Amino acid sequence: MGTLIRWERALERWQDALLAKLLRSEPVELLDALRRECDNHAVVCSHSRVVVPNAYEVELDVGVYKELTRRGGRAGHADRAGQALTDALVRHGEENHYEWAGPLTVRVTPAAGLPNGRYHVASRVMPHVRVDEFP
Incomplete structure (x- = not known):
């Protein structure tokens, strides 16, 4: 079991490094904000069921977003950053x-x-949401 935990921590460090390179900001702060958004909108339905929103939007400063997309086009680095944040x-x-x-x-x-x-x-609740269908 220790190997699995080390693997997960290594993956988290890699993901934080990727976000730092992509967003050129402090990834831990952004991830904490995303986690807080999730926690703050959790609805306790029963002692064993807690439901949270499923659609999250991270708005970046225009300059940061341009830097993010400059290297790989809109579908490149922005989608990878969104996927890394989703994974976290x-x-x-x-x-x-x-x-x-x-x-x-x-x-x-x-x-x-x-x-x-x-x-x-x-964040918000959206049934059957896809990134390209976000309103």
Whole structure:
């Protein structure tokens, strides 16, 4: 079992490094904001069932988003960052025994005038959501 835990930690370190390269910001802070958004909107249905939103949007400062997409086009690095954030959120949900309200997705988009100048995280419940169908 120790090997599995070491493997998971190595994967988490790799994922944090990937996000740092892609987003050029502190990935732990962004991941913490995403986890808090999930935790803050958890609905306890019973002692064994906690439901959380399944559609998350991470709005990045326009400059950060442009840097992210400059190297690989919109479908390149932004989608990879969204997938890395989705994977991190999946692990968080598993650790807390959360049940997603539907298929989980994290979409990364540009936004001007963010309160902290870097990012904003929001969530909602959307049935049968796909990243390319996000309203």
